[in-house]
Amino acid sequence: MSKKIFVSLPVTDVKASMAFYESLGFRNNPRFPDETAAWMVWSEDINFMLLSREKWQAMTTRPIPPSTSSEVMLALSLDSRDAVDAMAAAAAANGGTADINPIEDHGFMYTRDLADPDGHAVGAMWMDFSSMPSTS
Incomplete structure (x- = not known):
């Protein structure tokens, strides 16, 4: 198996959290057949597992x-x-909060920090690597 990341998050309402993350561009992988968890896919290698608080507390x-x-x-490029900007607007329109920290614009990098309905911090970021300042 190639290296992947699965980020598990405890959530109050699995369905509401699914809708929130879908509005950010995630898609649901319906491999969890019950209402206690959802598998949300950002990319082939990055996945969020949304777990009801009860399921979370059974794990730890x-x-x-x-x-x-x-x-x-959790920064998403x-x-x-x-x-x-569209992700920040989607977050605010779907139960989350946009701009929980000041917007950062460094020219080569632009970020806006969001919170999902349960307060988990998600960074929306764009970076132009070719315009990054030299460290030498």
């Missing part, structure tokens, strides 16, 4: 942090600045 005894805290920012 660690507490679920409050929606106002951040443990990790997009093809353009316009795509970053």
